[in-house]
Amino acid sequence: MPGTGGHRSTGADGGTRTRILDAAETLIATRGFDGTPTAAIASRAGVPKGLLFYYFPTKESILTALVTERMPTDAAVDLTGVAVSGAPVDSLVNLDAALDRPEGRPVREILWRESSTHPVAHEQLRALRAHLHAITVEVLRASAPLTAPARVLDSCANAWVSAMLTATHLDRYRERGERTASLRAVADVVTAGLGALSQP
Structure with missing residues (x-):
């Protein structure tokens, strides 16, 4: 299924935001959203909890960023070689x-x-x-x-x-x-x- 082609971001601000999302992605995929406190996300990302809320005002906004930015629903897929005639x-x-x-x-x-x-x-x-x-x-x-x-x-x-x-x-x-x-x-x-x- 479509991915994002990587989670790279440029600049210090972009790097911090990416680290937060990387941490949230790993923890929420394992523990679930309700089972993942923001303190755990901040700790894994290596940032103060206050800085996490600077980038994401609510915990729900982290989930929104993850599912909309890292799982696009209209990503182009190269179908060359995928469809085999008669098979x-x-x-x-x-x-x-x-x-x-x-x-x-x-x-x-x-x-x-x-x-x-x-x-x-x-x-x-x-x-x-x-x-x-x-x-x-x-x-x-x-x-x-x-x-x-x-x-x-x-x-x-x-x-x-x-x-x-x-x-x-x-x-x-x-x-x-x-x-x-x-x-x-x-x-x-x-x-x-x-x-x-x-x-x-």
């Missing part, structure tokens, strides 16, 4: 690999965990889902061996995006290779509606 299963697995950037995993976990209780996370996840859906439809249309009706592509894309988002949440409980194997099995089912089976 939609491989294409879906390729899409997940192209989107699953390591630097974006903690924020994806935050989005998933906090979306049920924090409106900003909910809205960001909803927008991200719509973006991923559009990309998935594009990949399926380019790779399906037959022309599928729009409603079929829509249903397949909905199922695949749900699988990718769920896989992100489950990644912390399993080995890295298990994600691909699990999603390939899901892709077999998803693309069955297109008359496609995975290649041996």
Whole structure:
């Protein structure tokens, strides 16, 4: 899923703000928003608590910055080599690999965990889902061996995006290779509606 391509910032002020967000990202992804006090964020970032509030007036503003700045919902994705003609299963697995950037995993976990209780996370996840859906439809249309009706592509894309988002949440409980194997099995089912089976 789209990341940000790094968390670099220039200047002393930008560097301090970035350190605060880096600390918040790590702690909130691990402990959850409610379980992460601002004092812990300030301590991990190596800044006084008062300076943290200079950059982020409220704890909620830290969450807002994390999910909006570090998980853009309209990031361009290079689909070159992702869609393989006649092989939609491989294409879906390729899409997940192209989107699953390591630097974006903690924020994806935050989005998933906090979306049920924090409106900003909910809205960001909803927008991200719509973006991923559009990309998935594009990949399926380019790779399906037959022309599928729009409603079929829509249903397949909905199922695949749900699988990718769920896989992100489950990644912390399993080995890295298990994600691909699990999603390939899901892709077999998803693309069955297109008359496609995975290649041996």
